[in-house]
Amino acid sequence: MKIRVPATSANLGPGFDSCGIALSLYLFIEVIEPSEQWEIIHDLGPEVPSDATNLMIETALILAPDLEPQKIKMSSSIPLARGLGSSSSVIVAGIELANRLGQLNLSQQEKVEIATRMEGHPDNVAPAICGDFVVACYFSEKKKDNVSFVKHYFPEGDIIAFIPNQELLTVESREVLPESFSYRDAVEASAIANVMIAALIQGNLPLAAKMMQEDRWHERYRQKFVPHLASIRQICKDQEAYGCFLSGAGPTVLILSPEEKTATVMQSLKNLDATARIEQLTIDREGIQVF
Template sequence: MKIRVPATSANLGPGFDSCGIALSMYLCVEVLEDSDSWEIQHTLGAEIPTDETNLLLQIALKLAPTLTPKKLKMTSDIPLARGLGSSSSVIVAGIELANRLGNLNLSEKRKVEIATQIEGHPDNVAPAITGDFVVACHFNERKEDSVPYVKHYFPECDIIAFIPNTELLTSESRSVLPDSFSYKEAVEASAIANVMIAAVLNSNLPLAGQMMQEDRWHERYRGKLVPHLADIRQICREEGAYGCYLSGAGPTILILTPEDKTEKTMKLLHALDSRAQIEQLSIDREGIQVF
């Protein structure tokens, strides 16, 4: 059995902690054979555990404590701590591992609820499970129907990921956010998010991209942690891209662009920072898959 989970990009600018898309980078977990103890084979770095202390197994065994130990193989092309849902992909894979090996028969809705409880918000985990574009919210005080979510088709476009050669932990990125907004500021921020979502649903990418760049919730505060954001926004304006936004907590920046603008935009991004990883991606429409 092989479990495949897509990378995700959260927020889309003003859709803070609510909106996300699934992307064509993947974490894969392959179940190899029974074993005396749990073992994960991987080449992801010495800091990633290979035993039951790995996040994947912590989650799986919390949901299904009596699972028979297995040898597993884990591979991933999702960069760590870059705002592309690397930890969320592991959470979702751990839930699915327990679901399959423990015969839990979890519904998609229940997987989203469990993953959100673990992650704290649904913007990464929901699209990793369902695929495509997802808008969701989390009611902390409710137990029933605590994670309403809607999946919708994200309009076709090219997606470029500008992935800096530096990590940015979510905890650090959240530390610069304000504790409160005025009522007037919150209304404006919410209205921008509403228009962005409506534009996506209407396949109006020029308007959606414009609204992504008008975020009031987080990008203006996190911009100082991501020095290339202003430069990339300028490139987008000059080259006719739909827009760009800080992916999750950063430092990755996602650029949405028409197909005929992609090649030149990528060349300019390479020139901006030769050490950055520049990837052309697409929307993953299916979410988690088991083969």
């Protein structure tokens, strides 16, 4: 059995903790054979455990404690701690591993609910499971239907990822956010998010990107961790890209660009930082896949 989970980008600017897209970078899991103990074969570095303490196995055993240990191969093109849903992809893979090996027969709704409880919010895990563009909300109080989500088609357009050569942990980036907003500021921030979502549904990528750059919820507070965001925003303006936004908590920045501008935007990004990983990505429409 093979499992493939896409990378994700959360927030899309003003869709904070609610909106996300699935992207064409992937975590691959291959279940090879039963084993005396859990064994994860990978070359992802010493920080990723190779035994039952791996987050994927811990997740699976929460749902199905009696699973028979397996030898598993893990590979990934999703960079760690870069705002592209690396930990969410592992959680989603663990849920699917338990679902298949433990014959749990989980529905998509159940998978999203479980993953959201484990991750804390649905903006990464929902698109990883569903694919494409997902808007979701999570009610923290205990009740049966505490996660609601809608999947919709994300408009066609080029997506460029500027992935810096340094990590940024979400917990660090979240600590700088304010504890409260004034009512007036919250209404303005909400209105921007509403227009962004409506523009995406209408297929108006230029307007959606414009609203993404007007975020009030988090980017202005996190910018000290991502000083390259202002420079990339200027490149977008100079090269006539649609706009850019922090991917999750950063430091990765995603740029939305018309096809005819993409090459020059990518070259400008390379000139900005030769050590950064610059990739042209596409929307993953399917979400998690099992082969």
